[in-house]
Amino acid sequence: MKRADVIEFYARLAEADPHPETELEFVNPYTLVVAVALSAQATDIGVNKATRALFREVDTPKKMVALGLDELKRHIKTIGLFNTKAKNVIALSQMLIDDYGGEVPNDRAALERLPGVGRKTANVVLNVAFGAETFAVDTHIFRVGNRTGLARGKTPLAVELKLDKATPQPFRLHAHHWLILHGRYVCKARTPECWRCIVSDLCAYKPKTPPPKSKSATPVSPEALADPTPGEP
Structure with missing residues (x-):
């Protein structure tokens, strides 16, 4: 993915969800x-x-x-x-x-x-x-990095290092949460929901998944796509 596309990719995710947080509950x-x-x-x-x-x-x-x-x-x-x-x-x-x-x-x-x-x-x-600018590569980020072309690698560490190199400011702090949530709710493992993805035009994945006949093809933001049974963190 070209640098200009990387910036646009993150900018759209940031606009849709400015302050992403882990979905795990904790107190300290x-x-x-x-x-x-x-x-x-x-x-x-x-x-x-x-x-x-x-x-x-x-x-x-x-x-x-x-x-x-x-x-x-x-x-x-x-x-x-x-x-x-x-x-x-x-x-x-x-x-x-x-x-x-x-x-x-x-x-x-x-x-x-x-x-x-x-x-x-x-x-x-x-x-x-x-508050460290780290990239916790789980199955979701590994999939999104490879599928979109944002950070391709054969191992989680390879994807992590590529994300570290490719992700610019001001997106570095929240990047890993944006990618996890995008993979969990939109860029799903079996059937990516390209038809409602806000970054599908920047993504290298082909062919794009068409919309179900009973659904609208209008893209929506990640926070509107909450799945009642999320996957890994």
């Missing part, structure tokens, strides 16, 4: 780490349902360790892979207590040391909690 950087770690291979809605009561009771690493593994499992048993995730949450909470005074570090390498926290989770935490 620690609960954000937990929520993102739990969201792997799960929906934001599913994670939020499981963590609302949990985060009312537990919002620090010390409280999580005191809660204990069995009780944590009870809270998150509706989330896929909850046994492994619960062990990771207890372990990362203990590491935060032992190594970082109970605080979430504002450092990628330190975050990636935490059990159950990979590069994607670290990027989300750095962006959402600390």
Whole structure:
């Protein structure tokens, strides 16, 4: 995608949704780490349902360790892979207590040391909690980057590095949320809804998906396309 098209691409997404936010619910950087770690291979809605009561009771690493593994499992048993995730949450909470005074570090390498926290989770935490210009490449961003031509790559890291290079100011802070939401609600995996996409004329994907016969082909903004069952974060 040419630089002028990249700028226009982001400008349209920004105009439609000036202040995009994560759909995961959290109360502080620690609960954000937990929520993102739990969201792997799960929906934001599913994670939020499981963590609302949990985060009312537990919002620090010390409280999580005191809660204990069995009780944590009870809270998150509706989330896929909850046994492994619960062990990771207890372990990362203990590491935060032992190594970082109970605080979430504002450092990628330190975050990636935490059990159950990979590069994607670290990027989300750095962006959402600390305002870093990071690109958390999940399945949605990987798809959108490759399909549109914005940032093509064979691995999430390759797409991330290309997005980092291609995305200009003033779009860098919110870019990863715009792309996630666009992939979640418009540029869907099985059938991209090109007929109502506000950036379809800038996109390299062909052939464009035509509108259903019963639907209007008028493009609408991403926030108007809320899906009751969103995908990954």
